[in-house]
Amino acid sequence: NYQQMNLLILGNKHGLKSIASPGHGILAIDESNATCGKRLASIGLDNTEVNRQAYRQLLLTTPGLGEYISGAILFEETLYQSTTDGKKFVDCLRDENIVPGIKVDKGLVPLPGSNNESWCQGLDGLASRSAEYYKQGARFAKWRTVVSIPCGPSALAVKEAAWGLARYAGISQDNGLMPIVEPEILLDGDHPIERTLEVAERVWAEVFYYLAENNVMFEGILLKPSMVTPGAEHKEKASPDTIAKYTLTMLKRRVPPAVPGIMFLSGGQSEMEATLNLNAMNQSANPWHVSFSYARALQNSVLKTWQGSPENVEAAQKALLARAKANSLAQLGSYSA
Numbered sequence: 001n002y003q004q005m006n007l008l009i010l011g012n013k014h015g016l017k018s019i020a021s022p023g024h025g026i027l028a029i030d031e032s033n034a035t036c037g038k039r040l041a042s043i044g045l046d047n048t049e050v051n052r053q054a055y056r057q058l059l060l061t062t063p064g065l066g067e068y069i070s071g072a073i074l075f076e077e078t079l080y081q082s083t084t085d086g087k088k089f090v091d092c093l094r095d096e097n098i099v100p101g102i103k104v105d106k107g108l109v110p111l112p113g114s115n116n117e118s119w120c121q122g123l124d125g126l127a128s129r130s131a132e133y134y135k136q137g138a139r140f141a142k143w144r145t146v147v148s149i150p151c152g153p154s155a156l157a158v159k160e161a162a163w164g165l166a167r168y169a170g171i172s173q174d175n176g177l178m179p180i181v182e183p184e185i186l187l188d189g190d191h192p193i194e195r196t197l198e199v200a201e202r203v204w205a206e207v208f209y210y211l212a213e214n215n216v217m218f219e220g221i222l223l224k225p226s227m228v229t230p231g232a233e234h235k236e237k238a239s240p241d242t243i244a245k246y247t248l249t250m251l252k253r254r255v256p257p258a259v260p261g262i263m264f265l266s267g268g269q270s271e272m273e274a275t276l277n278l279n280a281m282n283q284s285a286n287p288w289h290v291s292f293s294y295a296r297a298l299q300n301s302v303l304k305t306w307q308g309s310p311e312n313v314e315a316a317q318k319a320l321l322a323r324a325k326a327n328s329l330a331q332l333g334s335y336s337a
């Protein structure tokens, strides 16, 4: 299995392009049904399976998407869905050389004994679910837990986040899925960038401690970090150069070069901010492939353009390609606004 994972990330297993390849990143469309409902509500649509399928079909059948996107993270419902013509979504992805991935965590719940913080469920039954997802065509997995700066974070919350990620990563590798490790440090708060740096260093130190303790193979994981920025309510915004400097400093202090790729989340940044920040990150040579795994920063314009109308599908797909291309250029460090 470990050998298989190496091939998937670094090589060309299953005839699929590797995820961490130049000019490529991940399209995250693994919103839970509840979160997808919020996105649909923003354009006046009901949260029905028909509407979720229509939206995901629009995204996953975008012609030429594979030029910029090498992996797509799906929610469980989507992994088993097909187009209205009966083609499985996983086959649509394969035809574009995009590796199908699956969100395997079961979401956040309150963490008793913490400072109003949460923990991420989903370890029970994970091995058998992972094996089923593999059979359905998934080749990588994602587990998102969160850490809140305004709530502390407490030592308990950080430990639980790190331990859960490490257990998940080991189980995923054991079942042939390459794990994306995502401790999202939420943007909320009015703290300065230095405070985010401090918390991120603490969180990643613990994550790697427990990854090692669980014998996770570092060559067979991808990371999905938050960029190191000031809190969303901080009085001053940071420039892309500053964000890149802090984020790369943090990663170089904490992430071994054996890890092949860093795929950032957008975390509520605007589409343009997410692209400019990624571009700034790629102005220097980095020990890892530094790229994107955006949900909102790839989908906001798409949703606005689509509005749920079949006649807008083509324009909405063009909007997706435009964002994907911009981020592809940013991965190469050659984006200009």
Ligand code: 13P
Residues within 6 Å of the ligand: 028, 144, 182, 265, 266, 267, 268, 293, 294, 295, 296, 297
């Ligand atoms: P955003 O890019 O919208 O933060 O979402 C990425 C993601 O998949 C969070 O888990």
